[in-house]
Amino acid sequence: MPHSRCIWNYSRRRPHRLGVRAPRALAHLVIALLATFTASGQQANGEITTAAAKIRHVFVIMLENKNFNDTFETSTQDPYLRKKLVPMGALLSEYYGIGHVSLDNYIAMISGQAPTPDTANDCVTATGTLYADVQQTGVASNGQVVAASGCIYSRETRTLADQLDSAGYTWKGYMEDMGNDPARESSACGHPLVGGLDNTQTAQAPSAAVPAGDAYATRHNPFMYFHGIIDSPNCAKRVVRLEQLTADLRDTGTTPNFALITPNLCHDAHDGAGTGAEGTLCANGDPGGLTSADKFLRDWVPKIVASPAYRKDGLLIITFDESASAVDRAVDAQTGKVILNFTFAGKTCCHQQPGPNIDGARPGTVVLSDTPKQQVRWVFDGYGGDRIGAVLLSPFIKPGTQSNTPYNHYSLLRSLEDIFRLDGYLGYAGNDPANGYILHTLGNDQAIFRTR
Amino acid sequence: MTRSSVRVRRSGRAVGATACVAAALIASAPCLPGDLSTGRPPGKPPSALAELGKHLFFDASLSASGRQSCATCHSPEFAYAPPNGRGVQLGGPSVDREGARAVPSLRYTLNRTPVWHREFVANPAERYREGEAPPTGGFGWDGRFDSLHEQAAFPLLAQNEMANTSPEDIASKLVHASYASEIRALIGRSAFADSSRLYAVALLAIERFELEDTSFHPFTSKYDDYLDGKTELSKQEARGLRLFDDTARGNCASCHPDDKGADGSHPLFTDYELEALGVPRNPEIRANAAPEYFDMGLCGPIRTDQASQTGYCGLFKTPTLRNVATRRAFFHNGRFHTLKDVLRFYATRDTDPATWYPASASGAVDLFDDLPTALRDNVDRREPPFTLHEHAAPLWSDDEIEDVLAFLKTLTDRDVVGLNP
Numbered sequence: 001m002p003h004s005r006c007i008w009n010y011s012r013r014r015p016h017r018l019g020v021r022a023p024r025a026l027a028h029l030v031i032a033l034l035a036t037f038t039a040s041g042q043q044a045n046g047e048i049t050t051a052a053a054k055i056r057h058v059f060v061i062m063l064e065n066k067n068f069n070d071t072f073e074t075s076t077q078d079p080y081l082r083k084k085l086v087p088m089g090a091l092l093s094e095y096y097g098i099g100h101v102s103l104d105n106y107i108a109m110i111s112g113q114a115p116t117p118d119t120a121n122d123c124v125t126a127t128g129t130l131y132a133d134v135q136q137t138g139v140a141s142n143g144q145v146v147a148a149s150g151c152i153y154s155r156e157t158r159t160l161a162d163q164l165d166s167a168g169y170t171w172k173g174y175m176e177d178m179g180n181d182p183a184r185e186s187s188a189c190g191h192p193l194v195g196g197l198d199n200t201q202t203a204q205a206p207s208a209a210v211p212a213g214d215a216y217a218t219r220h221n222p223f224m225y226f227h228g229i230i231d232s233p234n235c236a237k238r239v240v241r242l243e244q245l246t247a248d249l250r251d252t253g254t255t256p257n258f259a260l261i262t263p264n265l266c267h268d269a270h271d272g273a274g275t276g277a278e279g280t281l282c283a284n285g286d287p288g289g290l291t292s293a294d295k296f297l298r299d300w301v302p303k304i305v306a307s308p309a310y311r312k313d314g315l316l317i318i319t320f321d322e323s324a325s326a327v328d329r330a331v332d333a334q335t336g337k338v339i340l341n342f343t344f345a346g347k348t349c350c351h352q353q354p355g356p357n358i359d360g361a362r363p364g365t366v367v368l369s370d371t372p373k374q375q376v377r378w379v380f381d382g383y384g385g386d387r388i389g390a391v392l393l394s395p396f397i398k399p400g401t402q403s404n405t406p407y408n409h410y411s412l413l414r415s416l417e418d419i420f421r422l423d424g425y426l427g428y429a430g431n432d433p434a435n436g437y438i439l440h441t442l443g444n445d446q447a448i449f450r451t452r
Numbered sequence: 453m454t455r456s457s458v459r460v461r462r463s464g465r466a467v468g469a470t471a472c473v474a475a476a477l478i479a480s481a482p483c484l485p486g487d488l489s490t491g492r493p494p495g496k497p498p499s500a501l502a503e504l505g506k507h508l509f510f511d512a513s514l515s516a517s518g519r520q521s522c523a524t525c526h527s528p529e530f531a532y533a534p535p536n537g538r539g540v541q542l543g544g545p546s547v548d549r550e551g552a553r554a555v556p557s558l559r560y561t562l563n564r565t566p567v568w569h570r571e572f573v574a575n576p577a578e579r580y581r582e583g584e585a586p587p588t589g590g591f592g593w594d595g596r597f598d599s600l601h602e603q604a605a606f607p608l609l610a611q612n613e614m615a616n617t618s619p620e621d622i623a624s625k626l627v628h629a630s631y632a633s634e635i636r637a638l639i640g641r642s643a644f645a646d647s648s649r650l651y652a653v654a655l656l657a658i659e660r661f662e663l664e665d666t667s668f669h670p671f672t673s674k675y676d677d678y679l680d681g682k683t684e685l686s687k688q689e690a691r692g693l694r695l696f697d698d699t700a701r702g703n704c705a706s707c708h709p710d711d712k713g714a715d716g717s718h719p720l721f722t723d724y725e726l727e728a729l730g731v732p733r734n735p736e737i738r739a740n741a742a743p744e745y746f747d748m749g750l751c752g753p754i755r756t757d758q759a760s761q762t763g764y765c766g767l768f769k770t771p772t773l774r775n776v777a778t779r780r781a782f783f784h785n786g787r788f789h790t791l792k793d794v795l796r797f798y799a800t801r802d803t804d805p806a807t808w809y810p811a812s813a814s815g816a817v818d819l820f821d822d823l824p825t826a827l828r829d830n831v832d833r834r835e836p837p838f839t840l841h842e843h844a845a846p847l848w849s850d851d852e853i854e855d856v857l858a859f860l861k862t863l864t865d866r867d868v869v870g871l872n873p
Contacts, residue, residue, distance in 0.1 A: 065575040101578060128699070183713025190714070205566035205589050208600070208663055213566065272572055283571045325577035342577035368580060378577055 048418060050449035051396035052442065055419050057252075057309040059316045060109075060412075061261045061300070062220065063293050064102065064270035067323045068093070068389040070290075077274040077290035080298045081391065085318065089393035090401045090448035096349040096408040097322035097385020098428075099362070102270075103151065105321040105385055106222035109409040110160045110260070112427020114355020116147035120362065122201070122219045123151040129201050131192040131218065133227075140356040143427050147357050152194060155227040160258065160413060161238070162228060163422040169257035173223045176242040176296075177264040180204075180214035189235035190216060191224040203265045203283035213284040215264035215271070220321075222260070246303065255309035258416065267296035269320075305393060315394040315419075317412070323386035325378075338374040346382025349406035351437045353428060354383040385409075392442070396450050403447040405440050415442035498664045500638050501653075505661025507631040508654055514608065514625055516545040516615035522607065522658070525555045528667055531775040531868045532558035539736045539786025549612040550738050552747060552754060553593050554786035557779070559670075559865075560720050561772050563663050568595040586725045586767070587750060593768045593784045595726055596755040600659035601652075623647035626654060673774065674862040675710075676718050685862065692859025695852055702798070702847065702856065703836040707770045721773035721863065726750050728766035729838075730801065730831035732808045733822035734787040746824055747785065765827040766820075777861040778871035785822065790873070795856055799847040802833070802840040 066075075072082060072091065098108045103122045104115035116134060123130055134150035134157075145157055164171045179187020185200055192198045203215035223229045223239050245261065248254045265271045265282070272288015273280035282288040297318065304310055323345075330339045346363060354362060362383035368376040390407070407415075414429040416422070418441045424430070431438045443449065498506075508514065512521040525541045526532040533555065534541055540551045568590030573579035589595055597603035607613040608622055616622045626635060627644050635643060635650070643650050662668060677683040685693060696704040705711075708721040726749070739745050747753070750764040758764050768784040782788040788797065800807055805817045812818040820828040832838045837847045848856065861872050 065578070101575075182715040183717040185714050192714075196711075203571050205569040205571075207566045207589075208563040210564070210566075269574060270578075271574060273574060279570070280572045281569070283566075283569045285567070285569070288572070289574055324575045327576050342580060344577070376580060 048441075048443035049452070050443055050446055051452050052315070052394070052419060052444075052449045053452060054313050054396060055315045055394065055443070056313040057255055057257055057259075057315070058416060058419065059259045059261060059304050059310070059314065061263070061297070061316070061318045062106065062268065063263070063318070063320045064220070064265075064268040065322060065324050066269055066290065066320050066388065068095075068387040070324070071320070072389050075290050078294040078297075080294045080301075081290075081318070085297065085301065085391050085393065087400050089316075089391055089399060090397045090403060092319075092390040092392065092407055092448075093402055093404050094349060094406040095319060095388055095390040096347065096352075096406070097320065097388050098348070098352060098409045099358075099383060099385045100322050100325075100344045100346060100380065102321050103219045103222075103225070105409050106220060107153075107225055108428065109413055110222045111153070111157060111226065112143070112410055112413055112425065112429040113153065113157065114144055114353065114357065114428060115362075116145070116150060116357045117361060118147075118149050118151050119225070120358055123198060124201075125149070129198045130195070131198045132195050142353070142430055142432055144356050151225055152230075153226050153228075155231060157226060157228065158426055159223075159226050159228065160416060160422075160426065161223065161226075163417065163424075163426070164258055164420065167420060167422055169420055171238060171258040172244075172248070172256040172260075173221060173239040174242045174245045174259060174261045175216055175221050175239065176262065176267060177212070177214050177216040178221070178239075178241050180212055180216065181210040184214050185216060185218070186236075187241055188237070189224070189230060189239045190221075191218050191230060194230075203271060205283040206285075215266050215283060217265050217270070220262045220265075220268065220270075245300075249303055249307035249309065252309045252312055255307060257420065261300070263293065263296045267292050269293040301393070311395060313395075315392065315396070317390055317392055319390035319412075320388040321385070323388050337372070340374060340376045341379050342377070343379040343381065345386050346380050346384045347386050348382060348384030349387075349408050350411060350439055351435065352384055352408060352410070353432065353435065353437060355428070358383060392448065394449075397448055398450055401448045403445050405445055405447070407440060407442065411439045411441065414439050419443050499660055500634075501657050502660040502664040504631065504634055504638055504653075505657035505659065506665065507629070507634065508658050509661055511629060511631075513629065514614060514616070514622060515543075516617075517543075517547050519547055520614055522604075525607075526558045529868070530557075530871065531778055531865060532668065533775070533779055534781065537780030537789050539734050539781050539789075543607075543613040544611060544615050549615075551610075551612055552739070553784050554781045556593070556771055557775055558662060559668055559772070560774050561722060561724075562591075562600060562668060564720060565589055565591055566724055567598040586727065587764065588723070588725045590769070592755075594749045594755040595769050596757070600662050601655040604655045604658040619651040620647045622654065623650040626650055670865050670867065671718055672866040673864055678862065679712060679718055686858065688855050688858040689862050690859075691852075692855035692857065695848065695856050696859055699836065701836055704856075706835070708773050722770045724770060726764075726767040726769050728768075728823075728831045729783070730766070730820040730828070731783045731785060731787050731797075731822060734785040737785060740822075746822065748823065748827070749784065762827060763830060766823045766830045773860060774863045775865055775868060777857075777864050777873070778868050791860060792853065792857055795848070795853045798837055799853060802838060803842060803844045803846045805842060 071078060097105045099105060099115045099120055101122055104119045107113055107119055118125055132150045133152045134145060134154065135148040136145050136154060137148055138146035140146050145153060161171050178190040179185060181204060184204060185191065198218055200216055200218045204210065204213050206213040218224050229235055262268065266284060266286050266288045269288065269290050269292065272282040272286065272292060274287050274289020274291035276287040286292050304316055310316065325342045325344050328341050328343065332339065362380045364380050366378040368378060410428040414425055417425055417429060509522045512519055514521065520543060525534050527535045529535065539554055541555050543549055543551055566589035568587065570587045587595065591597040591600060591603040608616050626632065639653055674683060678685055695702050696710065699706065707723050707725065707727065709723060710719045710721060712718060733740055748765040750758050750767040751761055752759045777791055780789055782794045788794045797808055805819050809817050809819050809821050820831045840847060864872050
C-alpha cells in the first residue's frame with residue numbers, strides 16, 4: 001500500500017469550512033433544554049454501605065485499547081501494574097468499555113451519554129476529522145441525546161463536572177502534553193476550533209521548537225466535548241497540563257475532589273507496540289504500548305498515593321477506554337481476493353443499552369477499502385467496548401482483593417454520583433429496571449472495600 | 453547507522469538537549485535560551501554560538517574550492533534558496549560536480565521540522581483507519597537527519613558539495629579563519645588542539661544560527677498581512693486560495709496547511725510528510741543518463757537505513773510553499789523551472805500523462821518514469837488532486853492555474869518579492 005495520504009486518513013484531510021447556523025442552533029437549544037429536564041429523573045441515593053462512603057478524592061487514570069487478558073494475564077510489558085499495583089489494591093475482573101472506538105467511552109464516563117454516530121468513530125467523518133457540534137434531533141429515555149451527527153454536546157447536556165460544581169466539589173482534568181505545541185492546541189482547555197479540523201488525532205514528533213513533541217489527543221479528553229465546559233471561563237483553570245498535578249497534590253485543599261488524568265498518546269498505550277522494535281515506536285521514539293503505560297504509572301502513582309488527599313480519603317482508579325480488536329485474514333477460494341477483518345467483539349456487561357444513535361452501525365460492518373485484490377473491513381459483532389478490567393487503590397480497599405461484579409464506564413459514573421451524593425444519575429448511569437438495566441455501584445462492593 | 457543510535461537521535465530529549473550539548477562543549481556557556489517556536493524575534497540578541505554560526509555559514513574558505521559557503525546555495529538574497537535556476541547545484545573541488553537533488557530554501561521550517569518518524573498505532577483497526585501513516589519529518593528531502601547539526605556535516609563533507617576531506621580538514625581551516633579569535637573567546641584557547649571538539653562546536657554553531665537568526669523567519673508576505681487583517685487579497689488571489697483549499701479538487705492545503713495555529717501563529721505550508729508524487733525524471737541531471745540509476749528518496753540510495761522498505765521508494769518530504777514563487781527549480785530533482793509548469797503538472801498528471809512522461813519502448817506512456825517499474829505503485833493516486841483518470845477534464849483550467857499562481861505569489865516575503873516573475 002502506498003504510504004500516501006491514505007484515503008482513510010481523514011485526520012489529514014481538511015474539512016469543509018462550517019458556517020454559523022443560527023436557526024439550527026436555536027432549535028438545538030430548545031431540544032437540549034428538554035434533555036436537561038429528562039436527564040436527571042432519578043435521585044442518587046448515596047447510600048454507600050462500605051468504607052467507600054468516606055471517599056472524597058477520586059483520581060482516574062485512563063489508558064487505551066487493551067484487552068483484560070493482555071493487560072492482567074499475558075503481557076510482560078506491565079509488571080508494575082500487575083505485580084505491584086494489583087496486590088496493593090483491588091482488581092475488577094469484569095469491567096467493560098461501553099463502545100468502540102475511544103471517544104464514546106470517555107464521554108460515557110462523565111455524562112452517561114451513549115455514542116453518537118460520530119463519537120463512536122472518534123469524530124472521523126466522511127468529510128474529515130471534525131470537531132463539530134452534535135446535531136441533536138431529540139431526547140430518548142434515560143436522557144439520551146438523539147443525534148444525527150457531531151461530537152460536541154450543547155450546554156444543556158450535563159456532565160459529572162456540572163454535578164460536582166453544583167454540589168460544591170472541585171474537579172480537574174490533567175492532560176499530558178496539552179499545549180506542548182501552542183500552535184497545535186492551547187495549554188489549558190485545549191481543543192480545536194469548533195467546526196474545524198482536529199489536528200490532534202496523530203502525535204507530533206519532537207522538533208527544535210517543540211523538543212518533547214506533542215502527543216495530546218483531544219479525543220482522550222472528554223471535557224472538551226461539552227459546551228457547558230469549553231464555553232466556561234473556568235475551563236482554562238480546570239482542564240490543565242499534567243505537570244500541574246504535582247503542585248495540586250501537595251495539599252488536600254489544592255487537590256480536586258475528582259481528577260481525570262490522561263497520559264499522552266504514547267504513555268496511554270495507544271501508540272507503539274511496547275517492544276522497542278524499529279517501526280513500532282511512538283512518534284517521540286519511546287516504545288509505547290503497555291511498556292510506556294507502565295512507566296507512566298511508575299512515575300505518577302507513587303505521587304498520588306503519597307498525597308495528603310489520597311491518604312485521607314482517596315480512591316485511584318486505573319482503567320482503559322476499550323479493548324483492542326482482533327485481526328483475521330481470509331482468501332476467497334474462487335477469486336483469490338483477500339478479506340481482512342478487524343473485528344471488535346463488542347461485548348457488554350450489565351444489560352448495557354446501545355442508545356438511540358447507532359442502529360445499523362453497532363453491530364455492523366464497515367468496508368474501509370475495497371479493491372480487486374483486497375477488501376478491508378471493520379466488523380462490530382456487538383455494541384459494547386469489551387472486557388478491559390480496572391485496578392482500584394484506596395486506603396479503604398482491602399489489598400489484594402478481586403471483584404467479579406460486572407461494571408462499565410456508566411457504572412463508574414454512577415459510583416461517583418453515589419460517592420459524592422450528587423443530584424441524580426446522568427444518562428445511562430441511571431437504572432432502567434423495566435429493561436433489566438440495573439448497575440452496580442463500586443462503593444457497595446464488599447468484596448473489595450472495607451466495612452464502614 | 454545502528455538501531456540504538458536511531459533511538460537516541462529520535463528521542464524528544466535529545467532534540468531539546470541540543471543547546472545543552474553545546475554547553476557541554478563550551479565550558480563557559482549555559483544552556484542556550486531562545487524562543488524557537490515561531491522564529492519571531494525573541495527580544496534577545498543571538499547567542500554567541502549563533503554569531504559564530506553566522507560566520508561559518510558565510511565562510512567560503514570552508515570548502516575545498518574556496519569558492520563555496522553554505523550561503524552560496526542557500527542565499528539570503530533568495531530566501532535562503534539558490535540564486536540560479538539549475539535543477540541541481542554544482543560543487544566539489546572545482547565546482548563542476550553536480551549535487552544529487554535540488555536545493556531547498558532554509559526559510560521557515562528548520563525549527564519546526566519534527567524528527568523523522570512514522571507513528572505506530574497499537575490497535576491494528578485504528579492503525580488502518582488512521583492510515584498507514586506516511587513517514588514524516590527529518591531534514592533533507594529524504595528526512596535522514598534529525599538535527600540541523602547532523603545535517604550541516606553533510607554538505608561540508610560531500611565531495612560534490614563543499615568537498616572537505618574530513619572533520620579534521622574542516623577544523624584545520626577554522627584555525628586560520630578570520631573569526632578564529634571569536635572561536636577562541638567562545639571555547640577557549642585549547643579548542644584548536646582538539647579538532648573533533650572544534651568540529652562539533654562548528655556544527656552546533658551553524659545549527660544555532662539557523663535556528664536563532666530572524667532572517668530565517670521574517671513572516672512579511674502579503675499572506676501574513678492578510679492573516680493579520682492588514683490587507684485584502686485581490687479577487688484573483690482569493691479565488692486561488694479557494695482552489696488551493698478545495699478538498700475535492702486541488703486539496704493543496706492537506707499537505708501545505710494554510711490556517712493559523714491555535715495560538716495565532718502563521719502557517720508554514722508544509723506538513724513535513726514524505727510523499728510520492730511521481731515527478732518525471734529530469735534529463736538535465738547527469739546521473740540520470742544511466743538508466744539503472746534512480747533517486748528513490750526515503751529508500752535510497754543516499755539514505756541507507758530504510759533501503760529494505762520498498763514501500764518508501766519514491767517518497768520525498770513535502771517542502772514549504774513560502775517564497776515558492778521566487779524559485780526557479782522545483783521538486784526534489786529540479787525537473788520544473790517555472791511554477792506555472794508545476795501547477796500544470798498537478799492539473800494534468802493523470803488526465804494527460806503523455807505531456808509529462810516519455811513513451812516507453814512499446815509506445816505506451818512511461819508513467820512515473822523516475823522510479824523502477826516495480827515500485828511505481830508507491831505513487832499517490834488515492835487522494836485529490838491525484839484521483840483523476842486519463843482523458844478526464846484537467847484538475848484546473850488555465851484561468852484557474854493563473855488564480856492559484858496569483859495566490860502562491862502572496863507567500864513571497866517582502867525582501868524577495870522582486871524575484872517574483
